Amino acid sequence: AQKVTQAQTEISVVEKEDVTLDCVYETRDTTYYLFWYKQPPSGELVFLIRRNSFDEQNEISGRYSWNFQKSTSSFNFTITASQVVDSAVYFCALSEKGDSSYKLIFGSGTRLLVRP
């Protein structure tokens, strides 16, 4: 069965620290997509990144970077030099495609608190 596990429920860091959010997934599909979303207190899920199963290159976008490793079924997210504005709940998700429809399977989320 498809499953996404975010074992870290809450992480608290001091501003400017680096922090890594872990994501482990399970799927039987050979073609799949992984996502990270950020949910600030306002509630809206903000799209951060999409990675397909054939592209294991790491990606960096400003202070954000993602490490995708198929061998360990992990798609971890690192924030470098964290800022207070990074405080939010972060969700990792796996896209399950079936019969031309797309369904996201979410992990339980990691609440990140960045203290000044």
Next chain:
Amino acid sequence: KAGVTQTPRYLIKTRGQQVTLSCSPISGHRSVSWYQQTPGQGLQFLFEYFSETQRNKGNFPGRFSGRQFSNSRSEMNVSTLELGDSALYLCASRGLGTDTQYFGPGTRLTVL
């Protein structure tokens, strides 16, 4: 481009009532999906609509239903509300040929 919009943002109902939530996707997007978010169950997929047809449905009772109009706007309806239906309901839209879903701000439903 304007993002996904959802109305209303907040709603309070009592048990047994029904409710209709609305979602307008990003212009040009024809796929709309709905998700329920609760503290206990997390984010769960409700259903997806594409070109006015339901493409997929999550594991929810028949009290949860939806539809999509020709302009891609979507509504979801919950009948005979229960306390456990209190949740944040999120709508997401997706463009053709992509699987990235963009979410709206959500409708927070409270059932008393």
